[in-house]
Amino acid sequence: MLIYQKTKSGIWEIFMYKIFVYGTLKSEYLQNKLLGHTLESYDAKLEGYSINTGEKYFNVIQNDGGCVKGKVLLVSEKDILYIDQWESVPMYIKDKVRVHSKYGYEDVYIYIKKDKEDKIKLQDDVLNMSNNENLEATIDEFAGARDTEFPVCDIYLNYHIDLSAGILSDSKKSHDVITEKVKDKEASFIGYEDLHYENGGQQVSLYYTEENEKATLTVMIPVSACNPVRICEKAFGGKLKTEGKDFADYIYSKYNIKVLKKPKVIIYSSGEIDKSKRVEILSAGESNEIIEAADTDISRSEDVKVYAFNNVRIYIPKSFEPLYMDRLKSLLSL
Template sequence: MYKIFVYGTLKSEYLQNKLLGHTLESYDAKLEGYSINTGEKYFNVIPNDGGCVKGKVLLVNEKDILYIDQWESVPMYIKDKVKVHSKYGYEDVYIYIKKDKEDKIKLQDDVLNMSNNENLEATIDEFAGTRDTEFPVCDIYLNYYIDLSAGALSDSKKVKDVFTEQVRDKEASFIGYEDLYYENGGQQVSLYYTEDNEKSTLTVIIPVSACNPVRLCEKAFCGKLEIEGGDFADYIYSKYNIKVLKKPKVIIYSSGEIDKSKRVEVLSVAESDVKSNEIIEAADIDISRSDDVKVYAFNNVRIYIPKSFAPCYMERLKSLLSF
């Protein structure tokens, strides 16, 4: 069981029911030394001497915390640990805090509303209606090789963040967030640029993905992903001066077991010219040689099913970087 201090939309029982199928047990608590920034559409807490945020501690199980991560757009918001004061005294709990700098600042302590979104319930309904529930929650990585002769990311745009600091054996930079669209839905993604010797890669990171891995891969391999209504590759080149090469290599890192029929479905995406028995065999063979994770692979797709899927994305990222 995990404890999360909440101060905005997660206090909503309507959201909890839509997101989890039930409401969560909770109790009142205070976070001292912080205030709520109400200057943006969704609230965030910011350190502030003398501030004191009134909120609630939610009791959350391992499955529910991943669905909450989906709603909180991890890694735009990341989980950190803080000390709050409740009827149980001072206790350590998790909190969602925006990873990047706020655009507008308006600090308050006592806030009755949960966000500045006037259509919050409609937003919740739309999110709950479009997210995938067919597969376990997955982290998905699309790795595109870059044509360096056509341009590369300038040094002025190479930014370090809490994730790139975990990468030790290559140069990694955070580029920014984009809304990636596939089929009828879309999801905010993070873009990272890595350099390893003479190779460069654009990585599209979708932690706790709300999209269907098969549908996403279909669009990625057919070159039909979109950003702002235009072709993904064209958009990346026009905005970041990065020319990506054809199909990505895909890593799907699953929070739970994926049965064989589903593994076949994932591995066979865009491989219609390959004999089906080869894919079925690949979906049945764990190539990891490890007790900690199962790995199934075919051509440009790898499925990782770890024995333990850490509830904190930073811990999962460290595991992936060790592969």
């Protein structure tokens, strides 16, 4: 949906999305570092919610009688994907809420934590933007480490599991908003782990699926700030680490499931990736044998292009949905 809004300079501009923010995204310092510019905004209130300030980063929680004071940001299609990186989607999920502003009541997006809060301390109006005392340093570190060479991507590592060597116990399986989207197989959320692959790595989500006597461990990397070439090189070179151990060995020691050393890598891109970059990703720096594969769309569909070689598959959809859950649903149906 196109949104026409008059800016502070009196010029009418086109924005794609509106996001209600109440924490770090109010920071113009963050906006400049993340997007290269500040965003147009205006004051708004979210009724029926309060801000939980009990954890390092704030989150909103439904609360009868609560009323969160925040701002509505006007963002472009490109901006919203960079913001997804900062919010570590799907650690936080975009949803729609109705806010009240000078324009009346309007539907906007909001980032809400996917999991339950560890600590609760509710407030409606806060001056600070988080409990991170070194927020600007954190922003600088994030902006300096993220990759901007490739379009924003969703990246998944799928490890096949040797069921004869061990199986995940039921006590370690749980469900969340993502497993609810998986309809044709048994899917469980296992938990979070810190995966080290480049510039310190990132916290990732682990999912376990079973189908037709086969099982898969899916490592879901938050909307990727890493270089997809580097992640492939690390994954296939056995250089992914968790707590200083080889990732596959760590998974076996903690969860009693044995995964194959090399995963299948799925890259779901927000924009076109030129042929030379596709060659880099598909070969992961190993050879030039995949030039033909990098130039061959195997999708047979007008809605998405697919390039594949060995254990790497690149999806470039015509429409990269702003809601992560919609993208995931689309990906699961491919």
